[in-house]
Amino acid sequence: MAVISVSHISKTFDRVCAVCDLSFAVEAGSCFGLLGPNGAGKTTMMKMIYGKAARDKKCSGAIEVFGFDPARDELAIKYLSGVVPQENNLDEELNVVQNLLVYAKFYGLARRVARERIESLLAFLELSEKAGSKIRELSGGMKRRLVIARALLNEPRLLILDEPTTGLDPQVRHLIWEKLRRLRNGGTTILLTTHYMEEAFQICDRVLIMDKGRKVMEDQPQRLMEQNIERYVLEVSQEQAAAVIGGRELPAAVRADDAQGISRFYSDDLDGLKVVAAMLDGHPYYLRQANLEDVFLKATGRALNEKQ
Numbered sequence: 416m417a418v419i420s421v422s423h424i425s426k427t428f429d430r431v432c433a434v435c436d437l438s439f440a441v442e443a444g445s446c447f448g449l450l451g452p453n454g455a456g457k458t459t460m461m462k463m464i465y466g467k468a469a470r471d472k473k474c475s476g477a478i479e480v481f482g483f484d485p486a487r488d489e490l491a492i493k494y495l496s497g498v499v500p501q502e503n504n505l506d507e508e509l510n511v512v513q514n515l516l517v518y519a520k521f522y523g524l525a526r527r528v529a530r531e532r533i534e535s536l537l538a539f540l541e542l543s544e545k546a547g548s549k550i551r552e553l554s555g556g557m558k559r560r561l562v563i564a565r566a567l568l569n570e571p572r573l574l575i576l577d578e579p580t581t582g583l584d585p586q587v588r589h590l591i592w593e594k595l596r597r598l599r600n601g602g603t604t605i606l607l608t609t610h611y612m613e614e615a616f617q618i619c620d621r622v623l624i625m626d627k628g629r630k631v632m633e634d635q636p637q638r639l640m641e642q643n644i645e646r647y648v649l650e651v652s653q654e655q656a657a658a659v660i661g662g663r664e665l666p667a668a669v670r671a672d673d674a675q676g677i678s679r680f681y682s683d684d685l686d687g688l689k690v691v692a693a694m695l696d697g698h699p700y701y702l703r704q705a706n707l708e709d710v711f712l713k714a715t716g717r718a719l720n721e722k723q
């Protein structure tokens with residue numbers, strides 16, 4: 416059963432189509448990722464889902480979240496969901512527990528229930544020791560975990576996260592991924608945006624890759640890779656590739672792609688790439704497995720982390 420269903424939705428700002436005719440569904444108990452570079456339209460799409468942005472008036476599409484239309488029933492959706500916005504909008508004047516109590520009050524939780532929930536959420540997000548700390552005393556990763564704890568106060572069936580780990584170090588990123596996996600395994604439906612292909616690959620059951628407001632492709636991450644990209648990549652600076660390989664014939668199973676100053680040679684056949692490596696005659700290169708970044712690059716000609 417779909418918890419979120421988006422059908423032919425568009426949103427235009429000053430004639431710029433931020434979201435263009437987008438359709439997708441998020442199944443109950445799954446983790447769904449909107450993956451795309453800065454400005455792809457991910458945040459705008461999310462905001463329309465939780466009622467913070469209106470779709471175009473002339474757009475004939477529909478959004479349903481738990482069967483409710485966010486344009487009309489924002490509050491009903493709010494009580495069933497938790498939202499982690501892109502910015503950590505915590506109250507700097509209050510400490511960790513006080514920040515959570517304010518929200519607990521908003522949700523109408525009795526004080527004893529609120530205290531119990533806060534204690535268990537702080538333990539779950541490994542913040543118990545910081546319960547009495549001021550917000551400015553927290554690291555970026557702690558603030559992010561606190562915002563996630565806050566979004567979980569009303570025990571939501573749907574958790575919406577806008578770039579949950581942007582700017583955080585790899586250790587915190589992995590910790591947050593583990594927590595999100597546990598929530599998903601416990602039955603919470605998760606919708607997140609990210610421009611980290613690794614994040615999408617690690618935690619999403621299904622990924623919609625978007626660019627310039629439009630869907631580029633959508634599938635399980637592993638399937639997106641199996642069906643759209645070769646298994647291995649050899650990377651070398653474009654300048655060096657032009658100097659030593661330019662004009663020479665490549666092995667039959669090798670495809671070359673130049674973008675952002677890097678020449679990439681793709682193949683399912685590792686031996687073919689070893690031939691390319693030998694042609695480089697001692698110039699440095701990087702041989703790796705292909706990932707969702709390569710899928711995006713092949714589809715759009717641009718890198719995921721490139722500014723638009």
Ligand SMILES: Nc1ncnc2c1ncn2[C@@H]1O[C@H](COP(=O)(O)OP(=O)(O)OP(=O)(O)O)[C@@H](O)[C@H]1O
Binds near residue numbers: 429433453457458610
């Ligand atoms: N309130 C607004 N007014 C005008 N243009 C906007 C507004 N919000 C977003 N846009 C434009 O809509 C497009 C999509 O922006 P959006 O923030 O949804 O992208 P995004 O994929 O979430 O990017 P990021 O990863 O940087 O958050 C961009 O061109 C952006 O400049």
